[in-house]
Amino acid sequence: MTPYLLFQVRRVALDQLVLRIKALGLQGSATEVCNQLVEPPDHAAVVAAVRELAAIGALKLRQRPQSKTNEVLTSLGRALTQLPVDARLGKLLLLGCGFRAIDQALTISSALAARSPFLSPLDAREAADASKRGFARDAAPQLSTGGDSTPRNSVSPYGAAGAGDGNESLAGPTSSRSSDYGRLPSDLLAVQKAYSEFDERGNNDRGCSFARERLLGIKSLLQMATLKRQLLEALSACIGSQTRILPPGLKQSGLESLGRRYSSCDGVRPALDQWRAQQELDAQHRQERKVLTAQDWSDPRNWPDSSATSSSFSSASSSSCVAETPREASAELLAGLVAAALFPQVAYVDAPPKKAKGGAPPLPCGPENVKLLVRDPEGLLLEPGSKASVHPSSVGAKLGGDGWPSPFVAFHERVLTTKVPLQRLLQSFYLLYSQQYHRNISLSEFLFPKLIAFITS
């Protein structure tokens, strides 16, 4: 343990720093500029940040003489400097604007920037996992086919689970598992669904009881709401002035008051719905004007009724938040946008089957053997750089080889952990250090150094 905390520039990701350096137009490469700092960050960290920004398209790398690289900020990079989030999350926001999934993109970005709202208490871990799975299932329920209203659980929408197998695959354990997880078992879609359901109920008793019932952290949800408002304000200033995608000049305070008026937690959905209704009305008005120019303008009876127009606008804008069903992007499109923002953080599902005896068909791979193959960061190797496992808290942690609907997964975070079971570790811990633990020593002072020592031993 170091006696003091490391400088921030050595602890955090440097994407934003590199973007700022490039936006300021400082001379030299990002590495050269960082080396002039009082406490320069690791060279490898700067190189990794430049590489990541180039991978998502925020920087363009051009080879200079003497084997130096010239880093040029692209349009995406310039746009990302306007947004106060991680570069990948900023890209997700921009993509959400382009594909009319702004609210969902804001929710996912704020969830990734803040803490996860899913609680996992020790005494109700299974219930928490089930609740999370439920949100994932509701975010992307199984498709029904034809006039049959019953879900077609056994057949994956991507043809994964036994397509072409006739009716043989309609039975068996696969079908029950698929129905439990929905057609896209995604953590991010689960978060989005959980937040939207909480938001529908509002920050009141109803919303709080819902959060307690579904084991969601209310503080985390409210933090997400604040972040959403901040991000929407930044987005509105960024692209709302020149396009009709977003209303210009949105402010957090206005969103908050709008949310209170429409029983919404963050006020984002009512603001977007009102804007959409206004746009539709404007388009309708333009259409009417266009028709009238073709007619005889001399007859005042043909002129549009301004009072009717204003009343219809007010009714449309006020009722849109309550009565109209919001048009939402599909789960597949959302997953695609997430993958586009996180790319090249895409892994490949490796699920080798178990060999069966006696020439029987191979058995599906168990969840414990499912591995995710990750490309090496530099893209130089033919083989995947590393293998990873799905985190136990993830929705897909208990999915076997036949449960993954697609062989590709996008991921946001990869963490190096040990294989020591945490529960066992903590039990041993309490036995070993129970006396010290009862002396009101704070966890940060006591637990973490011991924990690290225990793991390394």
Add this chain to the structure above:
Amino acid sequence: MRDVTPVPPLALVLLCGGHLTCEDKIDGRGWATLAVDGWLRLQVPTSAAPVLLDARKRVNALVQSLVATAAAAGASTASGSHRASILARLGDVPSQGSNSDGLNGQESAMELEAVAEAGLLTALELLVKLPVLPETPFVPLPKAKPGGGANKNAKKRANKKSNSSSSSLGYGGKGGGKGCGYGGKGSGGSGIRRHHGTIVGPDVSSIWGGYAKDSGHDW
């Protein structure tokens, strides 16, 4: 690995990476290879390849237009005057409300509206139609290794599999019994294959392209 999201293969083709290219066709059986950023290879029917390339162009145009507008808006707003002065030092941001593509804000917004409709509808339609296109397999293709040892072995295994009588299933393919694994017709020896709804272990070395290219983003 946390925050994992399964991605529809078609979303990879349409939305991910900087550019999509069509590589050489495979052994004349009607399959084409699409490569995302030159390293993530997917196999599609030859007839579907131009449609996907066109859809990808539209989506790229939408995103490019949006991003250019956002970048220009940030430089031209009153609150961003300081940023504008900073960005002007870069030398590649034209002043007076025009973005890097030479369009002014109004033109760019109008273009964005038009492209948004076309690109969005195309992308959405394709994405939603994905479940009803079971005959379309998407597969990472083997990258030719120096010497080609791994691929030879993979080919041998593929032929062995395809000649066997097991009813191996394609990735959503209809051709049960044809030996079309996840790798599609004739290329089942590499990549992930599915047998009876099971993901079969891939030939690891064949998944990745191994290129260290620039992402190729033009936006």
